[in-house]
Amino acid sequence: MSAADLGEESFDALYRECVADVHGYALSLLGDRASAEDVTALAFERLLRARRRLDLRRGSPRALLFTIARNAALDELRRRKRRPDAGSAAAESLAAAPAGVEEVERRDSVRRALAGLSPREREIVLLKFHGQLTNAELARAMGISESNAGTRLHRALERLRESPLGAREVA
Amino acid sequence: MKVIRFPGRDDSLDGEAIDAALNGELAGPDALVLRELREDIRGLAAAPEPEFEAELQVRVAEWARERPAPRRTRLRRRIVDSPGRSLALGGAVATAVAFLLVFVLASGQKKEIAMEVFPKKSEIAVPHHAHQSAPAFGATGSAESSPAPARLQQLGASVALATGSEAVQEAADAVTRLGTSYGGYVASSHVQVRKGGASEAQLVLSLPSAKLSQAIAALGRIAPERAVNQESQDITSSYNSARRRLADDEAVRRALLRALAAATTQGQIESLRARLAGNRQEISRDREVLHSVSQRAANAQLEVTIEGGRAHEGLTLGIGARDAGDVLQVAGGVLLIGLAVLVPLALLAFAWSAAFRGLRRRRREAALDR
Numbered sequence A: 001m002s003a004a005d006l007g008e009e010s011f012d013a014l015y016r017e018c019v020a021d022v023h024g025y026a027l028s029l030l031g032d033r034a035s036a037e038d039v040t041a042l043a044f045e046r047l048l049r050a051r052r053r054l055d056l057r058r059g060s061p062r063a064l065l066f067t068i069a070r071n072a073a074l075d076e077l078r079r080r081k082r083r084p085d086a087g088s089a090a091a092e093s094l095a096a097a098p099a100g101v102e103e104v105e106r107r108d109s110v111r112r113a114l115a116g117l118s119p120r121e122r123e124i125v126l127l128k129f130h131g132q133l134t135n136a137e138l139a140r141a142m143g144i145s146e147s148n149a150g151t152r153l154h155r156a157l158e159r160l161r162e163s164p165l166g167a168r169e170v171a
Numbered sequence B: 001m002k003v004i005r006f007p008g009r010d011d012s013l014d015g016e017a018i019d020a021a022l023n024g025e026l027a028g029p030d031a032l033v034l035r036e037l038r039e040d041i042r043g044l045a046a047a048p049e050p051e052f053e054a055e056l057q058v059r060v061a062e063w064a065r066e067r068p069a070p071r072r073t074r075l076r077r078r079i080v081d082s083p084g085r086s087l088a089l090g091g092a093v094a095t096a097v098a099f100l101l102v103f104v105l106a107s108g109q110k111k112e113i114a115m116e117v118f119p120k121k122s123e124i125a126v127p128h129h130a131h132q133s134a135p136a137f138g139a140t141g142s143a144e145s146s147p148a149p150a151r152l153q154q155l156g157a158s159v160a161l162a163t164g165s166e167a168v169q170e171a172a173d174a175v176t177r178l179g180t181s182y183g184g185y186v187a188s189s190h191v192q193v194r195k196g197g198a199s200e201a202q203l204v205l206s207l208p209s210a211k212l213s214q215a216i217a218a219l220g221r222i223a224p225e226r227a228v229n230q231e232s233q234d235i236t237s238s239y240n241s242a243r244r245r246l247a248d249d250e251a252v253r254r255a256l257l258r259a260l261a262a263a264t265t266q267g268q269i270e271s272l273r274a275r276l277a278g279n280r281q282e283i284s285r286d287r288e289v290l291h292s293v294s295q296r297a298a299n300a301q302l303e304v305t306i307e308g309g310r311a312h313e314g315l316t317l318g319i320g321a322r323d324a325g326d327v328l329q330v331a332g333g334v335l336l337i338g339l340a341v342l343v344p345l346a347l348l349a350f351a352w353s354a355a356f357r358g359l360r361r362r363r364r365e366a367a368l369d370r
Helices: A008-030 A033-049 A061-082 A101-115 A119-131 A135-142 A146-162 B015-022 B029-044 B050-065 B071-081 B083-117 B121-125 B165-181 B209-222 B236-262 B266-298 B317-366
Strands: B153-163 B185-192 B200-208 B225-234 B299-308
Touching: A008 A033, A008 A061, A008 A119, A008 B029, A008 B050, A033 A061, A033 B050, A061 A119, A061 A135, A061 B317, A101 A119, A101 B029, A119 A135, A119 A146, A119 B029, A135 A146, A135 B015, A146 B015, B015 B029, B083 B317, B153 B165, B153 B209, B153 B266, B165 B185, B165 B200, B165 B209, B165 B299, B200 B209, B209 B225, B209 B299, B236 B266, B266 B299
Parallel strands: B153 B299
Antiparallel strands: B153 B225, B185 B200, B200 B299
């Protein structure tokens, strides 16, 4: 998809394809629904308003969308640091309703494994899995080299492996 | 119960393999576990609320339908988005700035020259007489009341200026203004302007002697000086002689007046009155002579000749090449100044932009460190 192709219909398709993923990524990173919705809306708005000057050689529209979403989410985290009372609604339940007991256990172990990661490791895992970005796109989004992105991702997966999740038992 | 192997160091997947595994292009337990992990992590986050999704979809549709930006903004964006155009724009701005700078500098220099050529009013208002100047000697002054100066000199100079034929009139006007500004006047002038031929002007300025040197120096700023000739003549003896003569005649007058007061006969009185009348005329002449000598010392004659070069008749290849060279030289100078302005500005802008981006990225990344 080129910049010129990012017309109304294409954008609509991109929206339908990505809205849940962007929202999920922002929600996982920020921890509260209101901020996640703000970041999601902001990401789509910025991408749409910038569509005429998008350089798609620097990444797919999806990758650019997640780059914008990441920047917006990090800006939100910075604001929270300046105003500690902001984002206090993070305690709300974020998870989708699981189907059964087994799934509840799985989700719980995944959540604990993720919580055991450092913030940067957790962020790259979230960006990788929610954004479904390649390592090159991850690198551009994070402003680091591709090899660095690969190393960080590998290290994060390694940490997950070392967590109880890595040797979990399934029936 | 079975243990699912997780992608690890020994059998880890590289970047492309991870992507292939996630996309379902790679089979095997590692790929399966990775896909399951992705779904588990994605499943941790709740789906967006239907109301939010619907509302955002409407807003997205509105944004997408928004009219393209105004033409001016689009043009600006085109310029800004294209590095080549940005460079061209920057170059144009820098060149304009350079032209402006050159203009401002040139104006300032011109003003400075004008101020140097024409002295301040305060300097003219009270002309001070140098040691060459004779003391002011009024018609009623007395030779005895004013002390005799050390040495008196009559100064004179002639200056030849060279300029273009078309600039002779302008230079003559400037010389006239210069003479007036130094407290002098134009004693005589002759300006001959010929179209297509050599023009010439001759002016004789009468200036305070003390200002002669400054005036000669200022003439050089009106047009290049081809020749400067200065001369001086000692007129101390003439001055002293005139002064003595006046003093003598004044002494005679005083004696005659005393004799008149003592005269007893009508014949003596008439004779003395006749001599007094003659003496009065002598004194008057003596004063005129003394005044004339004083003026010769106080004022200097400055002859200015302005020679205009012969105008070019038609355009020849050599003249054209020379003019083209001049134009290129000036253009090169302006370009150089433009670059001198543009390069540091561009470097500053680049450094500022890089620093700003770096700082912003660092702050964003720091937001993760909680």
